[in-house]
Amino acid sequence: MVQARRKGKSEPLVRGEAVVRGVLAATLREAARAGYHGLRIEDVAALAGVNKTTVYRRWPTKQELVRDALLSIAGAALTVADAGSLREDLLAIARRIASLGAQAEYQGLYRLFVVEGGDPELVAIVRSLRTSFEAVPRAILEAADRRGELAPGVDPKLLFDVLGAALNRRLFFEREPLDEAWLQQLVDLLLHGALARPRTSR
Template identity: 40%
Template sequence: MTDNATPRRPGGRSARVRRAVLDATLDALHAHGMAGLTVADVAARAGVHETSIYRRWGTRENLMVEALLEEAEELLPVPDTGSLRKDLLAYATSLAAYLSSPIGNAFDRALAATGDDPASVRTRDQYWEARYGRSGDIIERAIARGELPADTDPRHAIEMLVAPLHFKVVLTREPLDPKLPEQIVDTLLHGLLADGASPTVRHVREPQ
């Protein structure tokens, strides 16, 4: 190696290839949906060989999940304001904004329309498990602060938060009222979501 040679950055090319493939995957998903995405199309868009994609991700489903989770991390960050209500409101508001956008709206409907074959089920389950795992931190932190009972189920609480938004986008096809996130959050926090024998969120204490 000569003195004026440019040192190689470890992982530099690998990182660029990864970014190109994930961006191409999202472009293909937005264009064709989950059912229409092919590794061949992604490879052509990214300018890489199909074998490179299979070598790194193994399956088409793994590739889709990683791309979708990266997009969610960017567009739907999990807030940490120190207040349960503020965290829930920020998260619900960002989700409503995403689902109201052309890309978010199309993706939500495409995800709901995926089939029940093993590969589609696995992709769907991986995506939602990861998203619920991360957004559930909002509830876990609230439990640690004493804002929620220790036996609160984080996943169930988050499901109750986001379900009305997805319902309107996928099933009733209604526009999302800007006031809806706050209405959902306050209903959830005041225990009005259920009168059953064992509601998940109850006796919510706002921080003093």
């Protein structure tokens, strides 16, 4: 557990990457447990093992803290090195989301958005994260386009929206495992569609 540090006038906003990671991880756990409205900075600080003033120095509001915490989990899910093909990139993202979906914190956060998703502060958080979320799909699709894999007019946001919706439905509504065979079926359906290819005449 990260230990609390003594306050001082020359102290940085938050010392050390380990402290930042600890606070963000504690925020995710507490938000999953208590919900957005029930989340208190004091509880996050206690869970992270730091003084609450340490948290307030870097994140003056709960909204800013939750935003950065959600950005950290999104980054973990969406950061993918170029695997050499669009199929492998999509599978890598799907596997990471499947791994996160097995964690209690991720499931709690999903329930949070289902129950409190219409809250104006949460809506503002999601909107502020949109640019960060869309950067990864754009980069993956640009790499695929350079390799000549893409059909003209493909919308990267729509492709990733459908991928995420299918994964969340399987995880949280159907309560079914995201096994490797199912992930591959999903990605292949997204890439190749359900319609039979027209036969070419000889």
